[in-house]
Amino acid sequence: MKHLLSPLDFTVQETEELLDLAHDIRISPDNYSHHCDGKKIATLFYEPSTRTRLSFEAAMMNMGGTCLGFSEAASSSATKGETVADTIRVVSSYADICAIRHPKEGAPRVAADHSTIPIVNAGDGGHQHPTQTLADIMTIRELRGSLNNFTIGICGDLKFGRTVHSLIHALIRYENVRFVLISPRELRVPEYVREDLLVDNGVDFREVEKLEDVIDMLDILYMTRVQKERFFSEDEYIRMKDYYILNKDKLEYAKPDMYVLHPLPRNNEIASDVDNDPRAKYFEQVNNAVYVRQSVILTLLRSAGTL
Numbered sequence: 001m002k003h004l005l006s007p008l009d010f011t012v013q014e015t016e017e018l019l020d021l022a023h024d025i026r027i028s029p030d031n032y033s034h035h036c037d038g039k040k041i042a043t044l045f046y047e048p049s050t051r052t053r054l055s056f057e058a059a060m061m062n063m064g065g066t067c068l069g070f071s072e073a074a075s076s077s078a079t080k081g082e083t084v085a086d087t088i089r090v091v092s093s094y095a096d097i098c099a100i101r102h103p104k105e106g107a108p109r110v111a112a113d114h115s116t117i118p119i120v121n122a123g124d125g126g127h128q129h130p131t132q133t134l135a136d137i138m139t140i141r142e143l144r145g146s147l148n149n150f151t152i153g154i155c156g157d158l159k160f161g162r163t164v165h166s167l168i169h170a171l172i173r174y175e176n177v178r179f180v181l182i183s184p185r186e187l188r189v190p191e192y193v194r195e196d197l198l199v200d201n202g203v204d205f206r207e208v209e210k211l212e213d214v215i216d217m218l219d220i221l222y223m224t225r226v227q228k229e230r231f232f233s234e235d236e237y238i239r240m241k242d243y244y245i246l247n248k249d250k251l252e253y254a255k256p257d258m259y260v261l262h263p264l265p266r267n268n269e270i271a272s273d274v275d276n277d278p279r280a281k282y283f284e285q286v287n288n289a290v291y292v293r294q295s296v297i298l299t300l301l302r303s304a305g306t307l
């Protein structure tokens with residue numbers, strides 16, 4: 001039985017198959033409308049979410065299944081001191097698959113170690129968010145036709161942004177992907193990402209502070225929000241929060257086919273005047289996330305022998 005805790009839990013080949021399935025679901029959704037009849041997904045969200053929780057639930061419902069779960073720790077027995085390990089032992093009796101979001105890094109790993117059903121990491125602290133990454137790379141593949149040979153600028157909070165860490169993990173496995181990491185000094189990628197992933201694997205990357213200096217060389221610009229909830233000091237957050245604002249004027253300097261992605265939610269880092277630019281693809285990303293999550297549910301249930 002497979003779990004999905006990190007993008008590396010699927011090989012490049014398995015990832016291609018998963019994205020192919022997501023693409024097929026996108027073009028022929030009706031063919032999948034009964035694949036999960038009688039199946040249940042538990043969504044255990046100890047941290048707030050709009051997209052991830054609702055799209056997991058929509059994904060299961062699109063295939064004939066049903067959902068149960070909680071959207072905040074306060075409405076669960078975590079408030080009475082129940083551990084993630086005990087919670088998942090219980091939930092394994094109620095559902096066929098579980099998506100869990102938790103503020104503590106590694107909590108989905110603990111859940112997987114005590115589960116008899118597949119576990120999907122729906123975001124753990126500042127660590128990983130693998131299904132967001134699958135939606136990101138599905139969107140890049142649909143737009144560019146390939147996950148090889150492009151330059152991606154990743155801009156904003158690269159220290160705490162778990163979508164950033166998962167995306168780098170995933171993309172370094174493809175050919176000739178060049179990274180431009182755009183952040184203030186204080187929000188650069190953690191050392192384990194820089195040294196263990198980028199340097200040790202001989203990846204072509206550079207770290208810069210100004211978006212304006214590099215925007216003309218990018219094929220993809222992946223904007224991110226400054227993660228207020230992970231800052232220790234309000235003052236520090238306020239100093240950083242509007243460091244980058246992509247607007248229509250700045251976009252003038254980008255290539256005509258440079259696509260703008262963002263995992264959302266956004267604050268001020270993408271002005272609303274960018275939304276109608278044909279290069280703005282963040283709402284397409286949201287759409288793809290449902291198909292990707294349908295594909296993840298099917299793939300993991302098959303691996304568990306439940307389908």
Ligand code: CP
Pocket residue numbers: 048049050051052053123129132263264265
């Ligand atoms: N992208 C993402 O994880 O959004 P939510 O926090 O709304 O789930």
